[in-house]
Amino acid sequence: MQKILVYSFLFLLVLTGCSSVIPDNPTAKTILKEDAQADILQFDHLIYIKAADQESLIKNNFIRGDKIGVIKKTTTSTLFFKDFYATKLPIGSEIFATNNHDTYTIIVEIDGKQILYKALLEG
Template identity: 90%
Template sequence: MQKILVYSFLFLLVLTGCSSVIPDNPTAKTILKEDAQADILQLDQLIYIKVADQESLKKGNFIKEDNIGKIKKTTTSTLFFKDFYATKLPVGSEIYATNDHDTYTIIVEIDGKQILYKALVEG
């Protein structure tokens, strides 16, 4: 009985010690806690933030490709922030994949204007 308790304790200790090694990607809650005015959206459980320097889009470094979907809700509430929710983008804004699939970049189009967003990924 005592061995079982010792092994169980060691197992839990290893399990909790390893969990802190795996980085978590930022959530809407963590981003908006730091900056309540952040221009973000969620897609595939990743938070994307508006790229401050839109020059790479203007230079043609990123080209819009397949349509991914549309913004379903505009909200700053972090409670149940879901895929296709955004803090600043209007409902119906079109989301597109880009030609650069490795950098987690997407393009949002509003009234013909394209805006570049980049995923916030840890690790």
């Protein structure tokens, strides 16, 4: 019985030690805490930020692919920030995949203008 308790304790110790090593991707809360004016959206549980260099849309030949959704809510509240929520984009803005199926780069189209957003990933 004592061996079981010791092994259980060691297992829990290893499990909790390993979980802290795995980095988490940024959340709306962490991003908006650093920059309350950040232009972000959430899709597929990832936070995307408006690319500073919109010219990369042209340079890297990003072309609008399949539609993946629309913005459902515009908010700066980090409480329950969900997929298809954005801080600056108006409700109804269409979100598209890119032609090269880069899941970490998406295109938002507003009034015919295409805007590039890049995923914020940890590590």
